[in-house]
Amino acid sequence: MKSPAFIKRLFAPAAKTGSRPDRHTRRTVSLCHALLSERGEASGAALAREALAAYRMLSGPALTAFFDVLAEEFSPDPEIVGEAADAYRQNASQANLIRLQRVAEPPRQELFRRLNRANGGTAALVEMRRRLLRELKTQSHWAGIDADMVHLLGSWFNRGFLSLQCIDWRTPALVLEKLMQYEAVHEIQGWRDLRRRLESDRRCFAFFHPALPDEPIIFIEVALTKGMSEQVQPLLDPDSPVVDPAGADSAIFYSITNCQEGLRGISFGNFLIKQVAEDLGREFPRLKTFATLSPIPGFRKWLADTAATHTELAEITVALAEADWIERAGPGTHLRAELMRLCAYYLQRARQDDEPADAVARFHLGNGARMERLNWLADSSKAGMARAAGMMVNYVYRLKDVESNHEAYANKHLAVASPGLALLARESLLARLKSSRQG
Numbered sequence: 001m002k003s004p005a006f007i008k009r010l011f012a013p014a015a016k017t018g019s020r021p022d023r024h025t026r027r028t029v030s031l032c033h034a035l036l037s038e039r040g041e042a043s044g045a046a047l048a049r050e051a052l053a054a055y056r057m058l059s060g061p062a063l064t065a066f067f068d069v070l071a072e073e074f075s076p077d078p079e080i081v082g083e084a085a086d087a088y089r090q091n092a093s094q095a096n097l098i099r100l101q102r103v104a105e106p107p108r109q110e111l112f113r114r115l116n117r118a119n120g121g122t123a124a125l126v127e128m129r130r131r132l133l134r135e136l137k138t139q140s141h142w143a144g145i146d147a148d149m150v151h152l153l154g155s156w157f158n159r160g161f162l163s164l165q166c167i168d169w170r171t172p173a174l175v176l177e178k179l180m181q182y183e184a185v186h187e188i189q190g191w192r193d194l195r196r197r198l199e200s201d202r203r204c205f206a207f208f209h210p211a212l213p214d215e216p217i218i219f220i221e222v223a224l225t226k227g228m229s230e231q232v233q234p235l236l237d238p239d240s241p242v243v244d245p246a247g248a249d250s251a252i253f254y255s256i257t258n259c260q261e262g263l264r265g266i267s268f269g270n271f272l273i274k275q276v277a278e279d280l281g282r283e284f285p286r287l288k289t290f291a292t293l294s295p296i297p298g299f300r301k302w303l304a305d306t307a308a309t310h311t312e313l314a315e316i317t318v319a320l321a322e323a324d325w326i327e328r329a330g331p332g333t334h335l336r337a338e339l340m341r342l343c344a345y346y347l348q349r350a351r352q353d354d355e356p357a358d359a360v361a362r363f364h365l366g367n368g369a370r371m372e373r374l375n376w377l378a379d380s381s382k383a384g385m386a387r388a389a390g391m392m393v394n395y396v397y398r399l400k401d402v403e404s405n406h407e408a409y410a411n412k413h414l415a416v417a418s419p420g421l422a423l424l425a426r427e428s429l430l431a432r433l434k435s436s437r438q439g
Helices: 004-011 020-037 041-056 060-073 078-090 094-104 107-115 121-135 140-156 173-182 190-197 269-283 299-307 311-320 334-349 359-366 382-388 402-412 419-426 429-438
Strands: 163-167 202-208 218-225 250-258 289-292 370-375 392-396
Touching (some): 041 107, 041 121, 060 121, 060 140, 078 094, 107 121, 163 173, 299 311, 299 334, 334 370, 334 419, 334 429, 359 370
Parallel strands (some): 250 289
Antiparallel strands (some): 163 202, 202 218, 218 250, 289 392, 370 392
């Protein structure tokens, strides 16, 4: 945390050696103070526009200094908060509670609310958080700023304000360009590729917010198929034949992308998947299976890290380093069988802070899905081979089980899995080693 002396130096008159970034920061913070003291709506909106314009000019040291000031100058007064807390502790009246809540709220929350009044204010604040997150790990004293922004953005972007839209080839080009720009799971290779993803046997849905009408918040791509897909390349092939969606019995969610880095940690995916499943079920009553075909981004790194402390895995990791390992991992081979088992073990038992180590698993299990099936060489792309030796996993959303699965995960962090996947994990080399040591 910066000292009061730092704040004094920041707002002191510029010396001969004063830097340009300091002058920009002083002006921006002065406008923010003026905005907080302003009572009129019209003049407040004008000040908000001016403050945001000044903020957008900040970069490098000037931006760092601005966030430092937000962390210190716009935090609650500890003395006043302490007095209010003592008063409430002695007399837990509603009046004392309201006063405590009022004085404990950081002034920067009200500052963000007032900045939001300006045209483009919401987009500017989302962008502000994106810039904050880039340095948050090394600037721990900014954590309070982030918490305030998450609190406000979580309210402003709650499900009640979002609209679900089906994206098709008639959607404005500006939005279609954004899809190509933001796609984070399977890169869209130009307009021809995008058009195939929007054909009649495909669907793309996105959440939009009224303050960002041309900016998708999150979008999901769906393939309507016969049977649960076990390979992603046929779904991505722009030359694949278009089939009649009326004959489909499965909806495969093969890509989910959060578009706004500034909204990281604010959950939209669970609402999106459930509503898309319900909408598709109404449009195509024959659909019986709603499932993903999901990447396993952390498997090979986890395997390499685990092998460093388990020499028994050396044979597997050495084999994976060979150029011809795919040929050596043919059907029925020990290498293929053990890789499948270790991947199932990773998905179900590898942990990070008591939750599944795999980020995609955390997302779908937290949304109430069941880990259904592991697929060999499901993604033969360079990225797919590097991340998980080409393996992908199906998560199934059975609407009648979503709530109970979610509760099992939320309360006990249980990775709900099919019997087949659970058996693979139990038969893995790591599971056998742990069992023998415990025995």
